Amino acid sequence: MDFKYDVIVIGAGHAGCEAAAAAANMGSKTCLITMDMNKIGQMSCNPAVGGIAKGQIVREIDALGGYMGLVTDRTAIQFRILNRSKGPAMWSPRAQCDRNKFIWAWREILENTPNLHIWQDTVREILVENGEVVGLVTFWGVTFHAKCIVLTAGTFLNGLMHVGRTMLPGGRMAEPASYELTESIAKHGITYGRMKTGTPVRIDGRSVHYELMDIQDGENDFHKFSFMNTGVRHLKQLPCWTCFTNEETHHILREGLPDSPLFNGQIQSIGPRYCPSIETKIVTFPDKPQHQLFLEPEGETTQELYLNGFSSSLPMDIQIAALKKIPAFKDLIIYRPGYAIEYDYFDPTQLKHTLETKKIKNLFFAGQVNGTTGYEEAAGQGIIAGINAHINCHGGEPFTLARDEAYIGVLIDDLVTKGVDEPYRMFTSRAEYRILLRMDDADMRLTEKAWKLGLVKEDRYELLRQKREAVSHIINFARDYSMKPTLINPILEQLGTTPLRQGCKLIDLINRPQITIDNMAVHVSALKRELDKVNDRKEEIIEAAEILIKYEGYIGRERIIADKLARLESIKIKGKFDYNSIQSLSTEARQKLTKIDPETIAQASRIPGISPSDVNVLLVLCGR
Numbered sequence: 001m002d003f004k005y006d007v008i009v010i011g012a013g014h015a016g017c018e019a020a021a022a023a024a025n026m027g028s029k030t031c032l033i034t035m036d037m038n039k040i041g042q043m044s045c046n047p048a049v050g051g052i053a054k055g056q057i058v059r060e061i062d063a064l065g066g067y068m069g070l071v072t073d074r075t076a077i078q079f080r081i082l083n084r085s086k087g088p089a090m091w092s093p094r095a096q097c098d099r100n101k102f103i104w105a106w107r108e109i110l111e112n113t114p115n116l117h118i119w120q121d122t123v124r125e126i127l128v129e130n131g132e133v134v135g136l137v138t139f140w141g142v143t144f145h146a147k148c149i150v151l152t153a154g155t156f157l158n159g160l161m162h163v164g165r166t167m168l169p170g171g172r173m174a175e176p177a178s179y180e181l182t183e184s185i186a187k188h189g190i191t192y193g194r195m196k197t198g199t200p201v202r203i204d205g206r207s208v209h210y211e212l213m214d215i216q217d218g219e220n221d222f223h224k225f226s227f228m229n230t231g232v233r234h235l236k237q238l239p240c241w242t243c244f245t246n247e248e249t250h251h252i253l254r255e256g257l258p259d260s261p262l263f264n265g266q267i268q269s270i271g272p273r274y275c276p277s278i279e280t281k282i283v284t285f286p287d288k289p290q291h292q293l294f295l296e297p298e299g300e301t302t303q304e305l306y307l308n309g310f311s312s313s314l315p316m317d318i319q320i321a322a323l324k325k326i327p328a329f330k331d332l333i334i335y336r337p338g339y340a341i342e343y344d345y346f347d348p349t350q351l352k353h354t355l356e357t358k359k360i361k362n363l364f365f366a367g368q369v370n371g372t373t374g375y376e377e378a379a380g381q382g383i384i385a386g387i388n389a390h391i392n393c394h395g396g397e398p399f400t401l402a403r404d405e406a407y408i409g410v411l412i413d414d415l416v417t418k419g420v421d422e423p424y425r426m427f428t429s430r431a432e433y434r435i436l437l438r439m440d441d442a443d444m445r446l447t448e449k450a451w452k453l454g455l456v457k458e459d460r461y462e463l464l465r466q467k468r469e470a471v472s473h474i475i476n477f478a479r480d481y482s483m484k485p486t487l488i489n490p491i492l493e494q495l496g497t498t499p500l501r502q503g504c505k506l507i508d509l510i511n512r513p514q515i516t517i518d519n520m521a522v523h524v525s526a527l528k529r530e531l532d533k534v535n536d537r538k539e540e541i542i543e544a545a546e547i548l549i550k551y552e553g554y555i556g557r558e559r560i561i562a563d564k565l566a567r568l569e570s571i572k573i574k575g576k577f578d579y580n581s582i583q584s585l586s587t588e589a590r591q592k593l594t595k596i597d598p599e600t601i602a603q604a605s606r607i608p609g610i611s612p613s614d615v616n617v618l619l620v621l622c623g624r
Contacts, residue, residue, distance in 0.1 A: 003119075005031045006393040007386070008136065008146040010123050010181075012040040015152035015241045015382030016374040017106055022386030023150075024116035025065065026455055028393050031117045031144065032110065035156070036175065039070065040104030040118075043099050043375065044155070044172050045367075046198045046306050047298045050225070051408055052082055053426040054376035059442040060094070060406045061376075062226045063517045065455040066383045067109055068376070069225030075101040077300055078218035078232040088513035089434040093225055096218075096240065098299035106193030118530050120145075122176070125184040126151075132361040147390035150364040152382060156196065157182045157344035157369065161338055162261040164315030171343070173336060180345045186361045188357050191347050194269035195423055197373055198277050198311040198340040199374035201293070201319055205303040207333035213241035213295065222539035227443040229463060229536055238297045241328075244290040245310075248284050256318030257283070261340055267313070269342050270424040272373045277340070278322075288580035293326075304335055345371045348415035349596050353400040354388035355381060355412065358597075362392050371420035387453060395427040399453065402569065404433040405445055409505070416598065416604045431470030435551060435558045440544050443467065467541055470534050474517070474545040477530050478507040491523045518544050569604035571622055582617065589614040 007023040009016045014033035020032040034040060047073040050058055062069030078096035110116060122136040128147065129135065135145040156171030156178040166618050171177045186192055218237035224230070260266040260279050271277070276284065281291050294308035298483040312319050316337035323329045348370040350358055355370075357363045366385040367378035387399045401409030411432045413425065437445075447464045450456035484499040488509070492499050497514040506527065509515050521528040534541050548555070579585060588609040598604040600621070605615045 002143050002145060003031065004145045005029050005117075005202070006057060006146065007031075007389045008033060008137070008144055008147045008151060009150045009386070009524065011152035011154055011156070011367070012037075012118075013044075013152060013154045013367060014041065014068065015154075015385070016150070017041050017376035018068065018379045018391070019111065019364075019366055019383035019386030020063060020116055020151060021067055021113055022383045022455060024066070025388045026387065026390040027115065028390040031119055031146075032189055033119045033121055033123060033138070033144075035120070035122050035171075035178075037107070037118060037120050037363060039103065039172075039175070040110065040204070041103050041171070042096065043102060045197075046308055047099045047102075048090065048094060048096050049295060051169065051376075052090070052092045053428045053430070054374060055082070055093035055225075055441065056428075056439045057376040057380045057407045057411070057426060058225050059227070059439050060408050061379055061383055061445040063442040064383055064387075064575065065447075065457075065460065066379065066547065067106070068379045070230065071102060071105045071109070071222045072097055073226050073232040074105050076232075076234050077226075077297060078238075078240060079237065080219050080497055081223055083220075087212065087435075088551065089619065090428055092428075092438055093223060093439060095225065096238065096296055100299055100302075120176055120256060120469050122431070124180050126181070126360075128188055128360055128363075130355060131188075131359070131445065134556040147393045148364065150363040150366055150382075150385045150389050151179065151185075152365075152367045152378070152385075153178055153370055154368045154378070155341050155343040158441045159343045162267060162313045162340040162342070164259045164261070164318070165264075165266065166311070167261075167266070170341075171335045171340065172341075176340060179531060182610075185346070185360075185363075190350055193347065194342050194345050195238075195345050195371060196267055196269040196312055196340055196342045197275075198271065198338060198425060199457065199579055200307045200310040200312065200338040201323070202298070202335040203305040203307055204333040204335060205297075205305045207329075207331050208295070208305065209328045209330065210241060212328040213243045214371075216240040216242055216294070220422070222537075227447070227458060227463065228420070238300065241295040242295070243293050243326060243328050244292065245278070245322075246290055246325060249322045250289075252318060252322040252325065253279055253314065256314045256322075258336040259315050261313045267340060267342060267349070271340070272425060274425045274427075275311065275373065277312055278309070279312060279588050281442075283356065294579045295328075310338065312338040314338075318408055320478075343368070345369050345418055345420075347371070349417070349419040351416045352398075353412055353416055354391075354398045354600065355385040356388060356392070362389075364389055365452065366406050368423075369416055371424055371500075372415070373423035373425050377411055377424065377426055380411055384408060387455065396453075399449075401446075402566070403431065404436055404566070407431060409438055410437075413603070413606065416599065417603050417606055433558050434561050435554050436562065440540070440547055444544075451477060463537075467537065467544070468542045470551065471545045473533075474530065474542065477527070478510055478517075478545075478549060479505060481506040481526060483509060483526075484525075488523070495519060507549055517542050525543040565602060568605065569600050571601040571619075572599065573618060573622065574599045577618075577621065582621070584617045585614050586611065591603060
């Protein structure tokens with residue numbers, strides 16, 4: 001049997017779902033191939049979406065017309081904004097989700113997306129002719145012909161799971177690994193390596209002493225992930241709980257270290273620095289008497305709980321014995337132990353910024369196969385790969401995002417420019433322009449771009465237009481409306497801020513830390529009347545306006561810096577130089593520039609080991 005498609009996506013995890021939906025919604029005849037249709041969008045590790053910087057990525061995906069935010073809002077069982085004590089550049093949404101409902105929400109979307117078919121099978125081989133991908137062959141012996149292929153195989157490529165000295169092949173617990181696919185790609189000159197990740201024990205909630213833990217409730221304000229006017233408010237929320245390990249727990253864990261795959265030589269690959277196993281924590285921080293754990297529900301109607309902070313590949317008897325030394329888990333019963341998994345990944349410096357491979361035309365990689373970790377990082381790559389796969393099929397300019405336009409842009413630029421030596425996780429600290437990449441304005445930054453591509457439809461674009469108009473109206477009103485000291489000073493004293501000596505504009509008061517648009521509206525009837533004109537998403541629009549008012553100076557200064565550096569982005573150098581022949585470059589610069597072959601001077605400047613003097617040499621050679 002032969003099938004013909006424009007775009008084929010391999011793997012239906014978070015990257016694959018977004019890639020397939022994007023390509024199909026833009027008009028490509030698309031097929032999503034997955035081993036198990038009942039695991040589409042499966043949360044392999046923790047049942048949560050978002051977090052610091054990750055939440056911003058989800059909002060960017062939503063602004064681009066993706067679905068992760070909508071699915072999260074629809075299936076959330078707890079919602080919170082992290083980093084509220086810091087400025088808006090650091091605010092990050094996070095939601096606990098019902099794991100099973102998340103899968104079925106994604107499946108419902110994909111099964112009803114025009115141009116998109118789903119095929120349950122395992123891919124054996126990528127077919128390449130004259131350096132260009134032309135199709136694939138599955139283990140069922142089916143040949144698929146395609147103009148573009150997006151590989152999003154996650155941890156399944158030659159996956160190997162570890163619990164103590166026991167090793168089992170698999171891409172996830174109780175799911176088979178994918179064999180032969182890595183080798184079919186590597187024979188075309190694409191290099192690969194091995195990485196490791198892990199997941200914690202899953203606990204039977206009936207065995208937990210919740211009264212011995214601290215409760216962590218969600219929040220019921222207006223925030224959510226999607227910018228769409230869905231009406232979801234997360235009113236029904238389940239709590240999480242926190243507790244700590246102790247010295248007795250650590251003693252048992254240390255006794256088990258000789259049987260730990262991480263420390264007995266069984267695992268050779270590199271794990272995620274910022275999500276370490278519990279055994280790594282006690283070895284790295286031997287003097288720390290306790291480590292915080294977070295107990296998270298897996299769904300509304302299940303007793304299954306996820307123990308965040310206790311990833312482990314120690315023997316299961318060691319895991320259980322150590323946990324039983326924590327008072328809340330003294331009668332512990334588990335569903336399954338924690339385990340580590342090793343898998344293949346491909347060096348992401350072999351990719352263009354579109355996520356197309358440099359060596360095989362029309363083959364795209366997205367997600368953990370690029371050395372990242374996290375659902376959000378995977379999904380962000382997936383939507384970019386899906387967009388560009390469609391463009392490669394039907395024509396158009398490549399679609400990429402700059403570092404000052406999106407966290408997704410920072411993520412992809414870091415991958416293709418710097419590569420990875422450990423699983424990559426996004427943080428706000430990785431972005432130079434955090435104040436420009438806030439969670440509140442992802443739609444302002446990206447939705448018009450997606451609308452021009454045809455990925456965002458008219459209803460979503462109209463919401464953006466309305467929001468822009470409303471935010472602009474509020475800011476202009478505040479800039480023009482005069483405040484008289486005699487009328488406002490009693491209110492200012494009540495709010496704990498300095499009274500006025502002379503009149504000022506309302507915008508000057510809103511700039512004060514004690515003043516908000518909301519508390520001014522209580523006392524300034526003209527402002528309240530203006531706000532009442534906003535019918536939908538009033539809180540979101542007020543928040544956006546207030547941030548732009550209070551942080552105008554910071555935003556403007558960062559935009560000037562970004563625009564200056566953008567000039568280097570305009571100087572194209574790809575294919576212009578034989579770097580090995582330029583003796584004025586350092587040896588390291590010649591080697592790395594030859595390997596990565598950067599698109600622009602700006603990208604070259606971000607390659608580790610490229611010094612300012614190397615950049616100056618390139619500028620001179622460009623005549624600048």
